[in-house]
Amino acid sequence: xxxxxxxxxxxxxxxxxxxxxxxxxxxxxxxxxxxxxxxxxxxxxxxxxxxxxxxxxxxxxxxxxxxxxxxxxxxxxxxxxxxxxxxxxxxxxxxxxxxxxxxxxxxxxxxxxxxxxxxxxxxxxxxxxxxxxxxxxxxxxxxxxxxxxxxxxxxxxxxxxxxxxxxxxxxxxxxxxxxxxxxxxxxxxxxxxxxxxxxxxxxxxxxxxxxxxxxxxxxxxxxxxxxxxxxxxxxxxxxxxxxxxxxxxxxxxxxxxxxxxxxxxxxxxxxxxxxxxxxxxxxxxxxxxxxxxxxxxxxxxxxxxxxxxxxxxxxxxxxxxxxxxxxxxxxxxxxxxxxxxxxxxxxxxxxxxxxxxxxxxxxxxxxxxxxxxxxxxxxxxxxxxxxxxxxxxxxxxxxxxxxxxxxxxxxxxxxxxxxxxxxxxxxxxxxxxxxxxxxxxxxxxxxxxxxxxxxxxxxxxxxxxxxxxxxxxxxxxxxxxxxxxxxxxxxxxxxxxxxxxxxxxxxxxxxxxxxxxxxxxxxxxxxxxxxxxxxxxxxxxxxxxxxxxxxxxxxxxxxxxxxxxxxxxxxxxxxxxxxxxxxxxxxxxxxxxxxxxxxxxxxxxxxxxxxxxxxxxxxxxxxxxxxxxxxxxxxxxxxxxxxxxxxxxxxxxxxxxxxxxxxxxxxxxxxxxxxx
Amino acid sequence: xxxxxxxxxxxxxxxxxxxxxxxxxxxxxxxxxxxxxxxxxxxxxxxxxxxxxxxxxxxxxxxxxxxxxxxxxxxxxxxxxxxxxxxxxxxxxxxxxxxxxxxxxxxxxxxxxxxxxxxxxxxxxxxxxxxxxxxxxxxxxxxxxxxxxxxxxxxxxxxxxxxxxxxxxxxxxxxxxx
Numbered sequence: 132x133x134x135x136x137x138x139x140x141x142x143x144x145x146x147x148x149x150x151x152x153x154x155x156x157x158x159x160x161x162x163x164x165x166x167x168x169x170x171x172x173x174x175x176x177x178x179x180x181x182x183x184x185x186x187x188x189x190x191x192x193x194x195x196x197x198x199x200x201x202x203x204x205x206x207x208x209x210x211x212x213x214x215x216x217x218x219x220x221x222x223x224x225x226x227x228x229x230x231x232x233x234x235x236x237x238x239x240x241x242x243x244x245x246x247x248x249x250x251x252x253x254x255x256x257x258x259x260x261x262x263x264x265x266x267x268x269x270x271x272x273x274x275x276x277x278x279x280x281x282x283x284x285x286x287x288x289x290x291x292x293x294x295x296x297x298x299x300x301x302x303x304x305x306x307x308x309x310x311x312x313x314x315x316x317x318x319x320x321x322x323x324x325x326x327x328x329x330x331x332x333x334x335x336x337x338x339x340x341x342x343x344x345x346x347x348x349x350x351x352x353x354x355x356x357x358x359x360x361x362x363x364x365x366x367x368x369x370x371x372x373x374x375x376x377x378x379x380x381x382x383x384x385x386x387x388x389x390x391x392x393x394x395x396x397x398x399x400x401x402x403x404x405x406x407x408x409x410x411x412x413x414x415x416x417x418x419x420x421x422x423x424x425x426x427x428x429x430x431x432x433x434x435x436x437x438x439x440x441x442x443x444x445x446x447x448x449x450x451x452x453x454x455x456x457x458x459x460x461x462x463x464x465x466x467x468x469x470x471x472x473x474x475x476x477x478x479x480x481x482x483x484x485x486x487x488x489x490x491x492x493x494x495x496x497x498x499x500x501x502x503x504x505x506x507x508x509x510x511x512x513x514x515x516x517x518x519x520x521x522x523x524x525x526x527x528x529x530x531x532x533x534x535x536x537x538x539x540x541x542x543x544x545x546x547x548x549x550x551x552x553x554x555x556x557x558x559x560x561x562x563x564x565x566x567x568x569x570x571x572x573x574x575x576x577x578x579x580x581x582x583x584x585x586x587x588x589x590x591x592x593x594x595x596x597x598x599x600x601x602x603x604x605x606x607x608x609x610x611x612x613x614x615x616x617x618x619x620x621x622x623x624x625x626x627x628x629x630x631x632x633x634x635x636x637x638x639x640x641x642x643x644x645x646x647x648x649x650x651x652x653x654x655x656x657x658x659x660x661x662x663x664x665x666x667x668x669x670x671x672x673x674x675x676x677x678x679x680x681x682x683x684x685x686x687x688x689x690x691x692x693x694x695x696x697x698x699x700x701x702x703x704x705x706x707x708x709x710x711x712x713x714x715x716x717x718x719x720x721x722x723x724x725x726x727x728x729x730x731x732x733x734x735x736x737x738x739x740x741x742x743x744x745x746x747x748x749x750x751x752x753x754x755x756x757x758x759x760x761x762x763x764x765x766x767x768x769x770x771x772x773x774x775x776x777x778x779x780x781x782x783x784x785x786x787x788x789x790x791x792x793x794x795x796x797x798x799x800x801x802x803x804x805x806x807x
Numbered sequence: 808x809x810x811x812x813x814x815x816x817x818x819x820x821x822x823x824x825x826x827x828x829x830x831x832x833x834x835x836x837x838x839x840x841x842x843x844x845x846x847x848x849x850x851x852x853x854x855x856x857x858x859x860x861x862x863x864x865x866x867x868x869x870x871x872x873x874x875x876x877x878x879x880x881x882x883x884x885x886x887x888x889x890x891x892x893x894x895x896x897x898x899x900x901x902x903x904x905x906x907x908x909x910x911x912x913x914x915x916x917x918x919x920x921x922x923x924x925x926x927x928x929x930x931x932x933x934x935x936x937x938x939x940x941x942x943x944x945x946x947x948x949x950x951x952x953x954x955x956x957x958x959x960x961x962x963x964x965x966x967x968x969x970x971x972x973x974x975x976x977x978x979x980x981x982x983x984x985x
Contacts (some may be wrong), residue, residue, distance in 0.1 A: 167844045171915050174845075178914040216910060323893065 183334050186214040194341045201239060203345040204307075204315065207338060208241040209320065215331070215736040218243030219320035220300060221255065223267040225313060234260040234267035234316055247297045251320070254293035265289045266304045267316040273314055276305035276335050278327040282320075294320065301325035307342040314346045362455040364415055365422035373454035373462055377513035380466045384507055392507040393474035395463040396520035397425070398553065400499045400532040402459035404716075407686060409494070416491045417498065418459065425461060426453055428484035429477075461500075462517065471506045471537060478502040478535045485533075499533035506537075522546050552605045555591070560614055564590050567622050568791035570645070571800060572762060572784045575776045580804040582641030582675070584784060585623035586791045587615070607647060616650040617659060624669035626794055629672070634798065636805030643675040643705060648682045657696045664700065670699030675726060679707050683722060694723045705762070709750060720757060727754045729780065731765025737774060744778070751779045808850045808942075810918050813842035816856060819878040820864075828863055835859040850942060869946045869972070873874075876950020880958055887911075897956045897963065897984045901934060902926060922948075928980070937966075939977035945970060949980060956984050 142151040162548025187584075189210045197203035208220035220241035223234040236255050242248045246510035260268035265288060270277050279285050279302040282294045294300075304318035317339070360372035363388040368376070380392050399421065406414035427450055452464040468474055481502065488495035505516050505627045519538040522545075525538035559565060569583035589597040606612040623644045630637040650656060664671050676697060683690035694704050706719075729750055747763075763775045766785030775783060789800070817840075820829045833840040836859035838852055860875075861868045884891050890908050894900040901924075909921040922944075925937030936952070938945050949965050956963035963982040969975035 163843065170845050174917065175914045178917060770834070 159298050171792070172542055179694070182214055183330075186210055187334065187337060190338050190341050190696065192479050194345045197345060199627060200342075200345050200349045201237065201314075203342055204237065204317070205239050205241075207342060208239060208317065211317070211335075211338070212241040212243070215319065215321075217321040218245060218320045219248055219251065221318050221320075223260070223316045223318065225271065225315065226259070228259075231262055232271065234265075234271050242585070246518055246707070251290070251293050251297040251299060254290055258289065260289075263345070266302055266318050270304045270306050270316045270318075271313050274306050274308065274311060275331040275337075278303045278332060280326060281324040283324075287461060298322045303327075303332065303335070305332065305339045307339050309343045309346050310352075314343065317342075326357070345627065358435060364455075365419055365455050367422055367426075367461075368452055368454040370454065370456045373452060373464065374513045374517065376452045377464050380464055381507065382517070383466070390467040390469065391471070393465040393468050393471065394505050394516050394520040395465065395474065395478055395481070396503040396517070396524040397461040397463065397500045398502075398506075398524050398528065399459035400501060400528075402498065405496060409492070409496075413491050413494075417489055417496060418455070420491070421498065421500075422453070422455065422461070424484045425463070425481055427664065428481050429453055429463065462520070466508070469505070474506060475503045478504055482533050482535070500603075501527040501530075501532070502535045504535060504537045519543065530747060534619075542680070547607055549608075552602060553611065556589075556606055556611050557600060559589055559591065560611070560618065564592065565615070565618060565622075566590050566596075566793070567619065567626065568793055569626075569642075569797040570784055570791040571789045571797075572641075573788050575763075575772055575781060575783050578788065580640065580800055581782065582643060582673075583797060584643040584645075584677070584791075585626075586617060586645075587619055590681060590694055607649065610649065612647045612649050616647050617663070620644050620646075620660065621663050621667065624663055624667035624674065626797075627673060628667050628669045629796060630801055632803065634801050637801050638670065638673070640801055641673045641703070642669075643677050645677045645707065646682075651678060651682050651690075651693070657693060659698070660697060660701055664702075672703070675703045675705045677705045677707040677728070679711060682711065687721075691721055691723070698723045719753070724757075724759060726760045726762060729761060729763045734763050734765045734771055734775070734785070735767070738770060744774070747775070747780070748778050755779065808848055808853050809919055809945070810842045810848060811844040811916070813848060814844055815879040815882060816853075816860070817842070818840060818882050820860060823866060824864065831863050832856060832859045842952055844916075846981070848912050852917060853869060853944070856930040859985045872944060872946035873950040873953070876947040876952075877954040877957065878949060878950075885956060885959025891955075895959070897952070897959050897961050897982075898932075898934060899983065900951065900955050900959070901936070905974040924948075931983070933981055933983040936982055937977055941970070943971050945972070945980070948978075950979070952982055959984075961985065 143153070150349055190207050193203050193206040193210065197206065204222040208222060212218065212220045222237045222239040224237045226233050226235050236258070238256070240252050242252060258265070260266075260271070262268055263272040265666060266277060266279065271286065279288065281300055282288055282291055282302055283300065285291065286293070288302075294302075298324055299320040301321040301324050302318060304316050306313040307317065308313035360369055360375075361367065362369045377394065384390070384392050399417075400418070402414065404700075405417055451466055454462050454464075456462055463477075465474055465477060482500060485498060485500055487499050490496075501524055503520045503522065503526065505519035505523055507516065519542075522542040523536045523538035525546075527534040530536065566588050568587045568588050569585055571580050572582045572584060574581055575581060587599050587603075589599075589602060591597050603612070606615050623642045627640070627642045630640060653659065660676070663669075664674070682696075703725040704723060705728055706722075706724050707728050708730045709727045727750060731749055733743045733747050737747060738744075751761050753759075760782065761780045762782040762784060763771075763780050764784055766772055766775065766783040766787045768787060771785075772783060773786060792800070819830055820832060829832050829840075833856075836852075836855040838855060839955075840895060842848060849870055850852045857868055857871050860866075861871045866870065866874065871927070890903070890911070891900065894903060894906075905926070907923055909923075912919055912921055913947045922942075925935075927935040927937075929935055936948070949967070952965055964983045966983075967978065968981055968983040969977065969979040
C-alpha cells in the first residue's frame with residue numbers, strides 16, 4: 132500500500148473543488164476513449180464488410196468474364212489471398228475414378244513471394260485425396276466449408292509435416308458447387324494459427340456458388356461444342372470435325388513423311404430403298420448399327436496394327452476418325468498407313484463387317500457399301516482429299532455393289548469433264564440451245580399418225596445436234612434435269628398448240644413427253660404441269676406424260692395421288708419401258724395409267740425369242756383387261772408390225788414408220804394425215 | 808496526420824512529466840489541443856508540438872521524437888496487445904509491421920498513409936530498415952524500435968547509416984538487438 136501511495140502523483144487533497152474537477156476531467160477523458168473505441172470497432176467492421184463486398188464483386192466479375200474455369204479459379208485464388216492476407220491459396224479439381232471421386236491438384240496456386248512455400252505446392256502436386264481424407268477430401272465429403280485452427284494439431288491432414296516445414300498453421304477450404312455437386316475445392320493457408328471466422332466462411336460459400344456457375348457454363352459450352360461437331364444420330368464426328376482432324380493429319384504428315392494417311396469415303400448401297408420402303412425410323416436404326424459395325428471393325432484393325440508395328444516414338448497413335456458426313460455417307464481418316472494397300476485391306480474388312488444381316492424391327496436387312504479411297508500422296512488440302520475419296524466412291528458405285536475403288540487422277544479429269552458439261556448445259560438452257568424432235572406414233576393397222584413422242588436434242592454450237600444419251604445422265608445427277616424437263620414439257624405443249632391453230636384436223640394428234648424421276652419427285656410437279664397447260668393453251672387430253680415404273684416405286688402412296696391429280700387435269704399417263712422393271716401386277720392395277728409402252732428390247736427379239744413374244748402377249752392381255760392402250764416401241768420391220776398386230780397391240784413407233792423429225796417435218800406429216 | 812499520434816504524444820508527456828507539462832507544451836505551441844484518434848490534423852501541428860515539447864522538456868527535437876516513440880510502445884501494447892503477443896522477439900515484430908500491423912491500421916483509420924519500411928537481413932543477424940517519408944519522422948521510428956526491444960526484454964542498438972536530416976534521400980537504420 133505504501134508503494135501505491137508513493138506512485139500516486141502529487142495532487143490536491145481529496146474533497147476539494149480541484150480534486151472534484153480532476154475526477155470530472157478523468158471521467159470525460161474516459162468517455163472520449165470509450166467513444167473512440169466504439170467508433171473504431173464500427174470502422175473496422177465497416178472496412179471488413181467493404182472488403183468482403185469488394186471481394187464478392189471481384190469474384191462475380193471474374194466469374195462472368197472468364198473464358199474458362201481455370202482462369203476464374205486462378206483469379207479467385209489471387210483475389211481471396213489479397214483480401215484476406217493469407218499467403219497460400221490452391222484449387223483442387225474433382226476427378227472420377229473407379230474407386231469414387233478423387234481430389235487432385237489443378238496446378239493453380241496463389242503463393243506469396245516467400246521462400247519455402249513452393250515446397251508445400253510440390254508436396255501437394257501428386258496427392259490424390261479420396262473422399263473424407265485431408266482438407267480437400269473432407270470438403271468433398273461434406274460439401275461444406277471447413278476450418279482448421281491449427282494444422283500441427285490436426286490428425287486428418289496428410290500434408291502436416293510439409294505444412295509445418297513451410298510454417299503454415301491455419302487453413303480453410305470450401306467447395307465450388309454445381310447445384311449440390313462439388314466440382315472443385317479451394318483451400319487457403321495462413322502462417323499463424325487462427326480461430327474459425329464464420330463470417331469469412333459464409334463469404335467463401337457464396338464465392339463457391341459463383342464459381343459453380345462458371346463450371347456450369349463451361350459444361351454447357353462443352354455440350355454445345357460437342358453437339359456442333361458431332362452427328363446427333365450416330366454420335367460420330369460430323370463433316371466439320373472430320374475436315375478439321377483431316378487438316379491436322381495432313382499437317383502432321385508434312386512434319387513426318389514416314390507414314391501416309393488415307394481417307395475412306397463410304398456410301399451405303401440402296402440405303403434410299405430401305406428408307407423409302409421401310410420408313411425413316413428403320414433407316415435411322417440401320418445407320419446407327421452400321422456406324423457401330425464400322426467403329427468395331429476399325430477398332431480391331433487399330434489393335435492389330437499396333438501389335439504388328441512397334442511404335443517408333445512415344446507420341447501416342449492418333450486414333451483413326453470415323454465420321455458421318457450426312458445421309459448414308461461415312462468417312463474414315465486413317466492417319467498412319469504404310470502403303471495404300473493397307474487402306475484397301477481395311478476397306479475390305481469394313482465391307483466384311485457389313486455382310487451379316489442387320490436385325491431391325493423384326494426384319495433382317497442386308498446392306499453393303501461402296502468405298503472410295505484416297506491416300507495422302509499429293510493432296511494439298513483436306514477438302515481436296517475428301518473430294519478425291521468421294522470421286523473414287525462414285526467410281527466404286529459404278530462397278531456394282533460392295534466395291535472399293537482407289538482414287539486416280541483420271542477420275543479427277545472425268546469429274547472435271549462432268550462439271551464442264553454441267554456448266555455447258557446450264558448455258559444451253561439459258562441460250563435456248565435445246566430443240567425438240569418428234570417421232571410419230573401410228574395405228575398399226577391403218578398406219579395413221581395418231582401422235583408424236585417429243586424427244587430432246589441439244590443444238591450445241593460447233594458440235595451440231597447432240598443426242599440426249601451424251602448429256603442426260605449428267606443432267607439427272609444435278610437438279611438441271613428438272614429445268615430441262617420443264618422446258619421439254621413447255622415446248623412440246625406450245626408446238627401442239629401451234630399445230631392445232633395452224634392445221635385443221637390436228638386436234639386429234641397427241642404428244643408424249645418423258646418425265647424424269649427427279650421431276651416427278653418435285654413437290655410442285657402437278658402444279659407445274661397445270662401451269663404449263665394453262666400457259667400454252669394445249670388441250671390436256673392430248674398430253675401423254677411418260678413415266679417409268681421404278682419412279683412410282685419409292686413412295687407408292689404419293690405416286691398414286693400425283694397420278695390421280697394429273698388425271699383430274701385430263702392428262703393421260705403412259706408407263707414407259709414396261710416389262711423391264713419389277714412389273715408388279717398388284718401394283719399396276721392401283722395406278723391410274725392409260726397406256727403401257729412395250730420396251731424395244733422385247734420387240735427386237737420377238738421373232739428369235741419365244742419368251743419375248745410371250746411377254747408381249749402377256750402385257751397386251753394385261754393392258755386390255757385393265758382397259759389400257761398398248762404402244763410398241765422400236766418397231767423396225769414389217770414382220771414385227773404384223774406380229775404385234777396379231778398379238779393385239781394396236782399402236783407402234785419405230786424406224787419402220789419414221790425416225791424422230793424436226794418440227795417442220797412433223798407439221799408436214801400431220802398435214803399429210805389430215806388431208807388423206 | 809492521424810489523431811492517434813497526437814494522443815500518444817499527449818499520453819507519454821502527461822505520464823512522464825505531468826499533465827501540467829502537456830498544458831505548457833500546448834500553450835507554447837498556441838494550439839487548442841483537442842485531438843481524437845478518429846480525426847485528421849495538420850502535420851504542421853505535430854511539428855509545432857514537437858518544437859514546443861523540446862523547449863519544455865529541455866531536449867533537442869530529434870530526442871523528443873525518439874523518446875516519445877520509445878515511451879509510446881507500452882501504451883500501444885496496452886491498446887493493441889495482439890500485435891505484440893503474436894511475436895517473441897523484436898526482429899519478428901519489426902518484420903510484421905509492413906504486412907500485418909499497417910494493414911490493420913488501415914482498417915481502423917481509413918485513408919492513413921502508413922510508411923513502408925524496406926527490411927533487409929544483415930549477415931550478422933541485424934536488420935537494415937529503410938525509411939522514406941516527407942514527414943521525416945525517422946527518429947520516431949528509431950524510438951519505436953527501441954521501445955519494441957524493451958518490450959521483448961532485449962537490448963537494442965540502432966545506428967543511422969543515412970538520414971534525410973543529413974541530406975540523404977532516404978533514411979537507413981541498422982538495427983541490432985541482443
